Structure formats: C-alpha cells, structure tokens
Amino acid sequence: MESQLVYTNFGRVKSKRKTSHIMLELTGALLVLFISSIIYYCIKGGADTSKLMLRLFLNTLVCYATAFAVEYFGVFFNEKTEIKEYSEVMGVNKWLVALKRTVTNSYFYVTPLITLLLFPIYTPVYVMFISILVGELIGKMIFGGFGSNIFNPALVGRMFATICFSADIAKATVVKVPEAWTISTGATINSFAQSGGWLNSYTESLSNLDLFLGNYRGALGETFAFLLIILGIYLMVRKVIDYRLTITYVLALFLFAFFMGLTGGHNFGGSMQYAFRQICFGGILFGGVFCLTDPVTSPVNGTGKVIFALFAAFGTAMIRYFGSAPEGVAYSILLANMVSPAIDKLLSHKTNHKLVYQYSAIAALSLLVLGSGIGTGLYVKGQQEKQEATPSTSTSQKVNENINVQLLVNSDVSLEGVIR
Amino acid sequence: MNILTSIGRKHLNGHKGLTAEKKVVRYDPDYVYISATDNKGVELQDILPVGSKVKCQTVLGKRADFGIPVLSSVSGEIVEIKKVFNKSLLRPANYFVIKNDKKYETEKSEPVTKDLTKEELAKFLQDHGYTGMGGAAFPTFIKYKTDAKIDHILINDVECEPYLTTDYAATFEEMENVIYAAEKLANTMGVKDVVIAIKKTKAKAIEHINNCLKDHPLIRLVCVKDVYPAGYERTLIKMIFHKEYKALPSEVGIIVNNFQTMAWIGSTLRTGVRPTSRIYTFSGEALKEPQNVLAPSGTLINEIIDNVCGLKATKYTILSGGPMMGRPLRQSDIPLAEADSGVTVLPLAQLEVGKAVPCLRCGICVDHCPMYLQPVLMFQALKRNDYNAANKLGILSCVECGLCSAVCPSHIELTAKFSASKPIVKIKTIKK
Numbered sequence: 001m002e003s004q005l006v007y008t009n010f011g012r013v014k015s016k017r018k019t020s021h022i023m024l025e026l027t028g029a030l031l032v033l034f035i036s037s038i039i040y041y042c043i044k045g046g047a048d049t050s051k052l053m054l055r056l057f058l059n060t061l062v063c064y065a066t067a068f069a070v071e072y073f074g075v076f077f078n079e080k081t082e083i084k085e086y087s088e089v090m091g092v093n094k095w096l097v098a099l100k101r102t103v104t105n106s107y108f109y110v111t112p113l114i115t116l117l118l119f120p121i122y123t124p125v126y127v128m129f130i131s132i133l134v135g136e137l138i139g140k141m142i143f144g145g146f147g148s149n150i151f152n153p154a155l156v157g158r159m160f161a162t163i164c165f166s167a168d169i170a171k172a173t174v175v176k177v178p179e180a181w182t183i184s185t186g187a188t189i190n191s192f193a194q195s196g197g198w199l200n201s202y203t204e205s206l207s208n209l210d211l212f213l214g215n216y217r218g219a220l221g222e223t224f225a226f227l228l229i230i231l232g233i234y235l236m237v238r239k240v241i242d243y244r245l246t247i248t249y250v251l252a253l254f255l256f257a258f259f260m261g262l263t264g265g266h267n268f269g270g271s272m273q274y275a276f277r278q279i280c281f282g283g284i285l286f287g288g289v290f291c292l293t294d295p296v297t298s299p300v301n302g303t304g305k306v307i308f309a310l311f312a313a314f315g316t317a318m319i320r321y322f323g324s325a326p327e328g329v330a331y332s333i334l335l336a337n338m339v340s341p342a343i344d345k346l347l348s349h350k351t352n353h354k355l356v357y358q359y360s361a362i363a364a365l366s367l368l369v370l371g372s373g374i375g376t377g378l379y380v381k382g383q384q385e386k387q388e389a390t391p392s393t394s395t396s397q398k399v400n401e402n403i404n405v406q407l408l409v410n411s412d413v414s415l416e417g418v419i420r
Numbered sequence: 421m422n423i424l425t426s427i428g429r430k431h432l433n434g435h436k437g438l439t440a441e442k443k444v445v446r447y448d449p450d451y452v453y454i455s456a457t458d459n460k461g462v463e464l465q466d467i468l469p470v471g472s473k474v475k476c477q478t479v480l481g482k483r484a485d486f487g488i489p490v491l492s493s494v495s496g497e498i499v500e501i502k503k504v505f506n507k508s509l510l511r512p513a514n515y516f517v518i519k520n521d522k523k524y525e526t527e528k529s530e531p532v533t534k535d536l537t538k539e540e541l542a543k544f545l546q547d548h549g550y551t552g553m554g555g556a557a558f559p560t561f562i563k564y565k566t567d568a569k570i571d572h573i574l575i576n577d578v579e580c581e582p583y584l585t586t587d588y589a590a591t592f593e594e595m596e597n598v599i600y601a602a603e604k605l606a607n608t609m610g611v612k613d614v615v616i617a618i619k620k621t622k623a624k625a626i627e628h629i630n631n632c633l634k635d636h637p638l639i640r641l642v643c644v645k646d647v648y649p650a651g652y653e654r655t656l657i658k659m660i661f662h663k664e665y666k667a668l669p670s671e672v673g674i675i676v677n678n679f680q681t682m683a684w685i686g687s688t689l690r691t692g693v694r695p696t697s698r699i700y701t702f703s704g705e706a707l708k709e710p711q712n713v714l715a716p717s718g719t720l721i722n723e724i725i726d727n728v729c730g731l732k733a734t735k736y737t738i739l740s741g742g743p744m745m746g747r748p749l750r751q752s753d754i755p756l757a758e759a760d761s762g763v764t765v766l767p768l769a770q771l772e773v774g775k776a777v778p779c780l781r782c783g784i785c786v787d788h789c790p791m792y793l794q795p796v797l798m799f800q801a802l803k804r805n806d807y808n809a810a811n812k813l814g815i816l817s818c819v820e821c822g823l824c825s826a827v828c829p830s831h832i833e834l835t836a837k838f839s840a841s842k843p844i845v846k847i848k849t850i851k852k
Contacts, residue, residue, distance in 0.1 A: 003734045007750045009836045011772035012743040013432065013582065013826040019777050022829060105777050147778040242783070300783035300796050344797060349814040352664060352792040 017239075023107045025240045029231045030113045030290065036227055037220045041121055044215075052121050059119070059128045063112035066132045071108040074141030075101050106146045111136060114154035114290055117221025118283075118330075119161075120169070127165045131157035151337045152294050155330045162330070208273070211280045222286040225279075232289040241293035244305045249288040252313035252366070254279050256373035260321075263377030284316065287329035297337040301351065303358040304343040310365040312336035314372065321376050430788050430827060432582055432648045432744070438703045438710040439585045444593070445711045447728055448522050452494050452718030453504055453755035456514040458483040459557060461506075463514065464490055472498050476526040476696050479549075480516055486559045489549045493696035493716035493758075494520040507740050507747065507754050515755065518718070531692040532604075538564070541608045548694050550685060554651075554678035555741065557759035560685070563668075563675050570609045571673040572661065573602065575616045575682050577625075578644060578651035579761075581742035583703040586761045587679045589712040590699055591618075591625045595632040597686030598679065602639055604689055609675070614639040616679075617656055621646045648744065649821045655790045700724070701762030705770060706733035715756070721763055722752035733767035744822035776832045785824035785834060791817050795824035795834045802841050807848040815845055 038056070045052050076083065076098040083101065087094040102108050115132050135157025143149040161169065210216060214224035222228075236243040257278035261271030279285065292298070292312055299308050312332050319328025347358070456464055464481030468474065474496060479489040496519045506513040529548075536544065545561035552558040554576065575598065579587040602614045616633075618625060620643035629641050644650050644659050653676040657663055665671040677685075680698060688694040696716055703710040708730035715724060721738065725731065739746035740754070742764055756763075785795040793814050801809040815838060824834040 003731050003736065005749075005752055006735055006737050006768050007748050008737055008768070008771060008773060009748050010774075010833050011831070012739070012766065013822065014772050014831055015827050015829060017829050019780055019830045022780070022782075145778070147780055295780050295782040298781075298783075300781055300786045300794055302783070302787060305783070344794070348794050348797060349812070350792045350817065351794075 020104060020107075022240050023110060025238060026235065026290075027110055027113060029235055029240075030110070030117065030221075032231060033117060033221045033224065033227060034113065036224060037117075037121070040214070040224075055122055055125070058125050059123060060112075060116060062125055062129050063116055063132050064109075066129055067112040067136050068102070068108050070133065070136040070141060071106050071145075072098060072102045074136075074145055075106050078141065078145045079105075111140065111153045114221075115157050117286070117290075118154060118158045118219055120217070120219050124165075124168055127161050127168055130165075131161035133157075134160040147296055149296055150341070151334055152291055152297050155291055155334055158330055159334060208277065211277060218281075219283065219286075221290075222283045225281075225285055228285040228289055232285070235289065235293075241289065242295070242298070242305055244302060245293045245298060245309045246288045248306050248309035249292055249313050250279060250284065252310055252369045253284055253316060256313070256317045256369055256376075259370055259373035260377035260380070263374050264381045282320070282327050283329040287316075287333055291330070291333050292336070297340060299340045299343040299347070301344065301347040303351070303362065304340075304347045306362055307343055307365060308336050308340055310362070310369060311339060314365070314369050317369070317372065317376070321380065430648050430823060431646055432580075432826065434646075435583045435703070436585050436588070438583065438705075439701055439712050440588055442710075442712055444589055444699055444714050445728060447713050447715045447719065447724055448520065449494075449715065449719045449723055450520055451499070451720075452518050452520060452716050453515040453720065454480060454490060454492060454518065454718045455506060455755075455757065456481065456490075456501055456516050457506070457509070458485050459508060460485065461509050461511075461513055467501075468498060468516075470498050470500055474498060474518060476524055477694050478527055486546075486562070488546055488551070488559055488561070491549050491694070491696060492516075492518055493718050494518055495523050495525040496521040505751060505754050507749060508757070520716070526693050529688070529692045529694075532689045536604070536608045538608060541605070545685070548688055550681060551759060552678055553680045553684070553698065553759055553761075555745070555759055555761060557757070560677065560681060563670065563677070564605070564609070566670045566675075568670045569673055570611055570670065570675055571613065572675070573606055573609070573611050573614045574653075574656065574660070574669075574674055574676045575602065575614065575679055576651060576653065576656060576676055577616055577618045577629075577679040578656060580619070580646075580648045580651035581744055581746075581761070582648075583742045583764045584701045584762045585703070585712060586699045586701045588622060588625055589701075590680050590683060592628055594680065594683035594686070595629060597683045597690060599632060599636055599639060599686070600690050601682045601686030603636065605685070606638055612638070615660065616641050617644055617660060618642075619644060619646045619650065648823060648826075649790050652790055652819065652821060698758065700756055700760060702729050702765070703762065704736075704739075704765040704767075706731060706736040706765040706767040708732045717758040718755045720753050720755055721749070725752065725763070725765065729765075731765070733765075733769070735768035736765050737768060737771065739764045739766065744826065745820060772831065777830045779828075779830050779832055782829065784827050784829065788823050788827050790821060790823065791819060793818060795838075799832065799834050799837060802837055807841070807845045810841065811845050811849045815842060818842070 038053070041052050042049055076095075079101065083094050083097045086092070087097045112132055115128075115135060119128065119131075135153040139151050139153030139156030140146070140149045212226050214226065216223060232241070232246055235241045236246060254275050257275035258271050261274035262268070266274055292309065299305055312335070315332025315335050316328045319325060319331050325331070347354070351358070456467060458464065462484045465484055467481040468478075474480070474492040476492060476495050478492045480492055482489050499517045499519050501514055501516055503512040504515040505511070506515075532544070542561045542565040545564060546559075550560035552560060577587050577591060579585070598616075605611070606614050616629060616639060618629065618641065620626070626641065626643060633639055633641060642660055644656065649655050650659065653669060654665075657665070657669055657672070657674055657676070661672070661674065663672040663674070669676050684695050697714055698717060700713050700715055702713055702724055707725070709728070711728055713724055713728055738749045738752055740749055740760060740763060741747065742762070743766065746764055779796060779799070781796055783796065789795055791814070798810050798813045798815050798818075801813060818838050820835050820839050822835045825832070825836065828834060
C-alpha cells in the first residue's frame with residue numbers, strides 16, 4: 001500500500017484524563033453517598049423502612065426519567081445542526097446521535113443524583129418532579145446545555161422547591177419517628193440551633209460523634225460529615241474537584257464560627273467544638289464538596305476560585321446567622337454563581353502583572369469574613385443577654401416547651417431538609 | 421508552589437528515547453535550497469547571480485530587515501532561483517538552488533583571539549549571520565547590541581519539546597566551543613555569571629557538562645524540573661532567576677542563547693570556521709529508524725526521510741518541529757532552515773481527531789498557561805466570533821506552546837484555534 005501524507009493540525013498530545021472520566025468519578029462519589037444513606041435508613045427506619053424505600057425508589061425513578069427526557073430533547077434542539085451533519089456523514093439515525101450525545105456530551109446522570117441528595121428522604125414525588133424539571137430546563141438546557149449554564153442546575157431546582165413547596169416538604173409528616181433516633185422531634189437540627197440563638201446549642205442531645213458520623217436526619221446527602229470529608233479529600237486528590245474552592249469555603253466558615261464562638265463567650269476549646277459542630281451540620285460540607293465545585297459555574301482562574309469561595313462563605317454565614325432561613329448554603333452558592341462571570345472578567349489577560357491586586361483582594365475578603373465572624377458573635381451574645389433580661393419571653397424556654405410537647409405527643413414529623 | 425502561578429506544573433512524556441542515545445548520522449544532499457527571502461517574504465539585497473561558484477559561508481545576499489547576511493551551507497554552484505514552498509511564510513517563495521560538490525570548502529575568516537569590545541562583538545555576530553537556533557530565528561546580534569547592564573548569560577540546553585534531541589546530541593560534541601564562546605562573551609559584556617540550564621532528568625549530559633566545567637569557575641550548571649515548557653525563555657528565567665519581563669530578557673539583565681547558537685559562535689571565534697550544517701532530529705513512531713542527522717541547512721525533508729530514516733506507517737503526518745509547537749506540513753519536499761530543530765513523523769493512528777466534547781470550564785488550561793492567559797475564555801470568545809473580546813483577553817500574547825490543548829480533559833484543540841484566529845484578530849483590531 002502506498003504511504004500517504006495527511007495534513008492535520010489535531011490531536012497530537014492529549015491528556016489521558018477525559019471529561020467523561022471526571023464525571024463518572026464524581027457520579028461514583030455521589031453514589032457512595034446515596035447508597036450509604038439508603039443503608040442508614042434501612043437500619044434506622046424501623047417499621048417505616050418499606051415506606052421510605054418505596055418513596056425513595058419512586059423519587060429516583062421520576063428524577064432520572066425527567067432529567068433524561070429534558071436533556072434528550074434539549075440536546076436535540078440545542079445541537080440541531082451538528083447532529084444533522086453527523087448523522088448524514090455517518091449514516092446514523094439522528095435520534096440515536098442525540099441519544100449518544102445526551103450521555104457523552106451532556107452527562108445527564110449527574111444532576112438528578114445531586115438533586116436527590118439535596119432533598120430529605122420522604123419528599124413528595126410531585127415536588128421532586130417539579131424541582132428536577134425546573135433545574136434541568138431553566139437551570140441548564142435553556143442556557144445551551146452542559147458547559148453553558150450560569151447556575152448550578154440542582155440548586156436551582158432545590159431553591160424553586162423550597163420557595164414554592166416549603167409547606168409541602170414540611171407537611172410530609174406521615175412517618176412516625178421511632179424513639180431510637182437521636183433527635184426525635186419535627187424540625188431539623190438547624191432550626192433548633194436558630195431558635196436557640198445559635199450560641200447555646202439546643203442540639204446537645206446529639207453528641208459530637210453522632211453528628212460527625214451522620215446519625216440523625218436531614219437531607220439525604222448532607223448528614224454524613226465523616227463520609228463527606230473522606231469523599232472530598234478523595235475527589236480533591238484525584239483532581240475531580242478543585243481543592244481551592246472546597247478548602248477555602250469550609251475553612252472560611254470554620255474560622256467564622258470559631259471567632260464567633262470566641263467573642264460569644266466560649267473559651268478556646270469550646271469555640272473549637274462549636275466551630276466543628278457548625279461545619280458538620282447543615283449543608284456546608286455537601287455544598288462545599290459537590291455544589292460549589294461545579295466547574296461550569298465557578299470562575300476559571302485560581303485567584304478567582306478563592307475569591308468566589310470566600311464570597312460564597314460570607315453569604316452562607318450571613319444568611320445562616322442573620323437571615324430568616326436556618327441555612328444559606330444553596331442561596332449563597334447561587335449568589336456566588338452570579339458573580340462568577342464578573343470575577344472571570346476582572347481577572348483576565350496576563351494575570352501575573354496583577355498579583356498585588358489579587359493578594360489584596362483575597363486578604364480583604366478573608367478579613368471581611370473573620371471580622372464579620374467576630375461581629376456576629378458579639379451581636380448574638382448581645383441579643384441573648386437582652387432576652388435573658390426578660391425571662392418570660394425567653395426563646396429557649398419556648399423551644400424547650402415545644403420539644404417537650406412534641407415528645408409527649410410523639411407527633412408526626414416534618415421532614416424538611418436542611419439545605420434551603 | 422504558589423497556587424496562583426501557572427508555570428512548572430505539567431510533565432510530558434518526552435519520547436526522547438527514540439533518538440537520544442543514537443550516534444549522529446551525516447547526510448550530504450546533492451542540492452540544497454537556501455531561502456532568498458527574509459522571514460517576512462521580502463527579497464534579499466545584493467543577490468548573487470545564477471551560475472556563481474560559492475563556498476560554505478559565502479554571502480548569498482543580505483536580509484533587508486536586520487542587515488544580516490544569508491550564507492551558503494555547502495560549496496558548489498548556484499543552479500537556479502526557483503519558487504519552493506516556504507513553511508514559515510506558508511506559501512511558495514524564492515529559493516537559491518545550490519548544487520553541492522561535497523567538498524565543503526569554506527571561506528575561512530581569522531580566528532578571534534583578542535578581547536572584543538561590545539561594538540565589535542555585535543558587528544561580528546551580525547556579519548556572520550547568526551540567528552537563534554532554538555526555533556524562532558531571532559537575530560543574535562540584537563541581544564548583544566544593548567545598553568542595559570547585563571548580569572547573566574543563560575545558555576538554554578533544556579529542550580523541553582517532546583521527541584527532539586538535537587541539543588542533547590550537540591551537548592556531547594560542542595561543549596568545548598560553548599565554553600570558549602561563553603567566556604569570551606562574558607568578558608566582553610562584563611558578565612560574572614554564565615548559566616547553562618538543562619533538565620535534571622538528563623543524567624548523562626549533566627555528568628558530561630560537569631566534567632567539562634571543572635576548570636571554568638565562571639560557568640555554572642543549573643538543573644531545572646522536567647516540565648513543559650521549561651525551555652521557553654520566559655519560563656526558564658522565572659524558574660531560575662525568579663524574574664519577569666515585558667518584551668526582551670535584557671530588561672532584567674539577562675541574555676538567553678540556545679546551546680547550539682553558542683556552540684557555533686564558539687566555533688567561529690576559535691577556528692574561524694562558521695558551521696553551516698546542524699543536527700536535525702528525525703523522530704516519531706512512523707519512522708523505521710529515527711535518527712539525529714547532521715545535514716547542511718537547506719536539505720529537503722523528504723530526502724532525509726527516504727534515504728536515512730525510512731517510513732513505517734502507511735498514513736502519517738509530518739510536523740516541522742515537535743508535537744507540541746510543531747506545525748503540520750502539507751507536503752514533504754520542503755527545505756529545512758537553520759533554525760529548525762527537527763522533524764517529527766507521526767502515524768495517523770496515533771492521533772486523536774474529532775473527539776472533542778463540550779468545555780466544562782474546569783480552568784486547567786488557565787492553571788498551566790505559561791503566559792498567564794485564560795485559554796478557555798479566549799476560546800469561548802472566538803467561538804462566538806467576538807474577535808475584540810479575544811484581543812482584550814490577550815490572544816496576541818499567546819505563544820502557541822500547545823499546552824492548553826495537551827492538558828484539556830475535553831480534548832478541545834485550543835492552540836490550533838488560536839493560531840488560526842490570530843491573523844483575523846490582527847486585521848479586525850487594526851481597523852478600529
């Protein structure tokens with residue numbers, strides 16, 4: 001055979017790591033979390049296990065079916081011309097081409113899994129359906145599919161559900177909670193902490209170890225702090241997620257809570273414990289590992305990533321300690337997603353000539369986070385002292401009464417998730 | 421390692437074993453083709469007429485842009501001047517065709533023994549037509565014609581491009597000349613510190629250089645990490661001296677020369693003979709016998725491939741240079757220039773074409789760019805044909821090192837897109 005010189009400018013040196021590998025590894029980590037939560041509810045679910053599992057099965061089915069349908073048609077309409085060309089050249093049916101692209105180019109399997117993990121286990125099916133529909137359609141496909149979206153699709157869906165169906169999620173009170181559970185009352189542990197004024201924890205019944213291992217209820221994925229830390233480290237080492245985002249976010253919130261504890265009247269050890277507990281409950285670890293690190297919606301620049309994470313941490317802290325909602329992870333990540341294109345624009349062209357600005361921006365934001373931590377501690381302490389001056393209206397007593405009442409009645413339980 | 425800097429992160433598979441330990445093979449072509457234009461396509465001045473007898477080192481004409489002469493690489497006769505494809509201009513241009521009588525007679529000049537002044541040195545470099553041999557062919561005399569205070573001379577023997585081993589092969593043969601040139605130039609420029617930079621993985625070459633440097637306290641050897649693009653002078657200066665500059669390294673008191681340029685300068689100073697043949701690496705998996713070939717500049721690529729190396733693959737692609745920065749060729753009867761380091765011939769089966777998936781904006785290209793640019797943002801701007809935005813993002817500063825394409829997990833061809841778009845960006849932004 002005659003040898004032939006071919007001109008091509010493509011594909012000479014290529015990294016072994018592919019985007020599909022990254023996505024599969026991320027999905028693997030999410031699956032580990034998902035399966036461990038199934039196991040947990042199987043063990044701790046008691047008489048309601050079958051009910052819980054059936055609901056979870058239905059939710060999973062609905063999530064995946066909806067996500068696939070939306071992405072399939074989204075891909076078909078977004079990439080009309082490419083699919084047509086490809087099917088004409090290769091002689092393959094264009095619907096099949098779209099099917100292949102949904103899996104290889106759009107990675108439809110990640111978002112529904114994150115969405116499932118963001119909700120508590122007994123969420124009504126229609127809530128799940130609408131939230132995944134909104135997340136996929138408005139959060140992802142309308143912008144042009146994978147790689148073009150501004151907001152994290154799963155969080156968009158979750159926020160929509162939180163705003164529209166908070167009552168429905170809270171009313172999901174069919175399951176009676178067995179006494180073996182550590183927290184046997186309706187509200188989530190964060191709303192206790194909030195009504196208790198944050199500093200005096202009303203969650204003492206939940207031991208540090210239980211909190212760390214995830215032996216309590218919450219949204220499916222967020223309770224297993226220990227597992228989340230291990231998965232986070234694994235994903236960071238494997239470079240699936242960017243270590244700068246997660247570490248900055250979690251560390252900033254830890255230091256915020258630490259300084260808040262110090263100025264709020266705890267001693268050093270007490271503050272450490274307080275900060276540790278603050279990190280472990282709520283969606284901080286889950287959000288920091290799986291939501292904030294979504295590469296599509298975070299800045300591309302290293303400095304940008306640090307600034308982005310600090311911004312998100314500041315938002316989380318402000319919403320958590322001052323807002324009406326007990327949690328701010330989802331809100332703050334969506335807010336940070338919004339500023340990420342602006343960060344990209346500011347940190348462009350030859351960034352080595354702007355190092356001073358970069359360092360000072362990081363330093364200023366860190367100072368802001370730490371300073372507001374100190375301020376928040378003082379503020380919360382002041383509020384508490386005010387309340388203690390008038391004992392009849394003390395929130396703590398109220399809450400205690402509430403708990404007692406609920407314990408006595410052993411009432412039905414709201415399954416509201418913690419990530420809002 | 422600073423989390424904000426983006427150099428020195430990527431180690432590439434060098435593929436250097438194909439040719440590294442092989443003996444240099446000599447090849448004498450019957451005809452050589454020397455460019456009769458400068459790098460911008462302007463005709464040379466004072467061109468020798470067809471039919472003149474030439475020796476090695478005979479001046480064929482003078483380049484209009486820098487006034488440096490173009491020298492014949494063989495002795496013989498100019499047969500004709502004809503249009504041959506010029507790979508740096510990407511179009512056919514005039515070439516001297518010189519019939520080689522294979523005697524290699526030279527027009528010898530006097531060896532330089534006395535100390536040169538700065539002006540004499542610049543004139544010496546200009547008259548002998550030195551251009552950088554690392555690939556960019558930057559005229560050497562301009563580097564030395566500077567008023568800035570020079571503190572270091574850096575001899576670049578890093579050769580980070582995969583497959584190429586020409587500097588490595590030259591290291592074992594030219595150390596004497598390099599030392600001679602380095603001491604002479606250091607004396608003239610008042611430099612107290614001459615640095616030879618090499619990758620720390622090249623143990624044999626390091627040992628050889630250390631042996632040669634025993635009695636020369638002025639020159640020191642610095643080993644750098646085996647990363648890409650360690651051999652790019654901006655990166656190298658950042659890695660060794662921790663300095664950054666805008667346009668030329670003389671701004672921070674450093675002159676960078678390629679190892680072989682230095683060797684040629686040394687040879688001319690010492691013996692009066694300016695070499696005109698250099699070592700070209702012919703490597704790649706599509707060749708039967710990859711070799712380091714010593715050939716006069718102006719030899720056709722396909723002659724060496726057919727006569728020295730031999731083809732193995734049925735479908736192959738030829739790159740002038742290595743796989744990272746090299747440009748693909750549309751035809752193989754193209755003459756090699758003095759600045760070329762080699763040719764890589766890759767089988768088509770080894771390449772990966774048309775498997776790109778959408779960008780996930782992971783920012784790994786930003787983490788690696790040696791110019792601290794944002795390839796992902798530039799690519800997005802070019803995708804929507806926004807040439808102004810691409811210009812604002814600094815696409816014209818891109819050096820096309822190919823690292824962003826190599827690290828991209830989505831296997832997007834960023835560098836190819838940039839090099840294709842740069843001329844359009846230039847035109848579009850000049851109009852405004």
